[in-house]
Amino acid sequence: MRSPAAPTSARQAARRVRILRAASDLGSRDGLADVQMHDVAREAGVAIATLYRYFPSKPLLFLGVLEWHIEQFLGGRDGGAPVAADADPVTEVADTLVALSGKLLADQLLASAVALSSFTEYASVVPTRIDIVEKALGQRLLHLLGDRGEACSRVRLLVYSWWGLFVAMLTEEISTEQGEADLRLAARLIAAR
Template identity: 75%
Template sequence: MARPLAARRPAAPMSSGQAARRVRILRAASDLGGREGLANVQMHDVAKKAGVAIATLYRYFPSKPYLFLAVLEWHIDRFLGDRDHGRDDSPKADRGTEAGETLVALSAALLSSRLLASAVALSSFTEYTSVVPTRIDIVESALGQRMLRLLGSRADPLTARSRVRLLVYSWWGVFVAMLTEEISTEQGNADLRLAARLLTAP
């Protein structure tokens, strides 16, 4: 039987052990989602695979959609961290090109597992405001902060935040269109590069 949703904020890990437990949950959900798809993933199975009690799982992730949105953020964080780790000191491309190539590569990374990509996309469309009553501004996400840094300090702060929101939401729309095969990967990549170039222009 499904656990009823509660109007409460999820717990934040306070210790290294709790943080590690949270990562185990995210990895377990990612593995199950990539193998079985969102509809076939049960929270009990995620808890079992992660080696945590079901109550612990629900303390961090009050619903399955919230869990898979956290999986999405986790994958984005890891992608950006790996991208930073692989950087060298050679001259950098202009900010529009760098933003566009970052979004193209992120889409490819997420789409490498179509079932998991579908799971996170479906979760984003599910109503969960009763679980998380206050959502953060997308600019505060890891991807939003990366795009904000690419705009540089010369941009007006309010305008820069608006540009970042437009850019991240443009990426998400194109990503979903590629996932559902509304557009080809080639067209999606071209659209992302164009959006990045237009939205990072002086």
Template identity: 80%
Template sequence: MRPPAAPTSAGQAARRVRILRAASELGSRDGLDGIQMHDVAKEAGVAIATLYRYFPSKPFLFLAVLEWHIEEFLGDGDGGLGADVGDTLVALSGKLLGNRQLASAVALASFTEYAAAVPARIDIVERPLGQRLLRLLGDRKDAPSRVRLLVYTWWGLFVGMLTEEISTARGEADLRLAARLIAAP
């Protein structure tokens, strides 16, 4: 699979966001299996070639949707979040789980595309969530390793809550405990 193109102008960046917004709306309504790439292109008002230029596959598109929702949640600066790692991750889980159909779509896409997309991608520490957690952990030599542990723990608990393998209350409590243990001095 070829790597996705990055927007190089404000117009291209706006087009990319229209695609992500359209995929989010369709994913919220129809789930991952109920969506065709043509539907996303039509909803976003772009040519199918433009869609594939930025997102080489449907799972890759929904991985980008997940990252986009995380970026939107975190916003610039603190985004109203406190300095507690556990609270930040619990709030993010709650936001994503607020739309279970879309949460299922992005989780399924991550499982589908993991082997092809993730190893070639930037380290999770470099993604917006990783950067936020680095700031919350402060200046520690082992902070990148702790961030990876936090993100992988968060993702596992998020999926457990999404699939109802664990209750939301249990997942949130476990996430706060894991954050306390991993972020401890």
């Protein structure tokens, strides 16, 4: 499977966002199994070849939807708003992960779509992987933790912990309250020095 193409102009970036918005709307309404790539292309107003250029498969499309929702939540890819000088990084990390989980879990069908896509994508062979620290959530957590020793490893551990707890809350293996408590514990154990 080839890697998704990245937009190289403002027009292409806008087209990619239309695709992500359409997939998000359809996933939220119909769930992953009932979303067809042709429907996404039609809803976004793009040719099916354009859709496949940016997203070679439905799992990669919904992973893009997940990352886009995270970027929207965080306020962009640059790490988001500045952190107050007196802010506790551990509390900021925990609050970010808890709030992000709540935002994503508010739409159960879409949350299920992005989670299922993640499992499908990781089960397939993809030629390149991007380090999660480079993604929007990783950048935000790195920003909150500062450039301290082992910061990238701590961020990876935090994101993996968050994802596991997010899926456990989504599948109701644990309650939202327990997931939030566990996220706060993970932040204390992993982010604190």
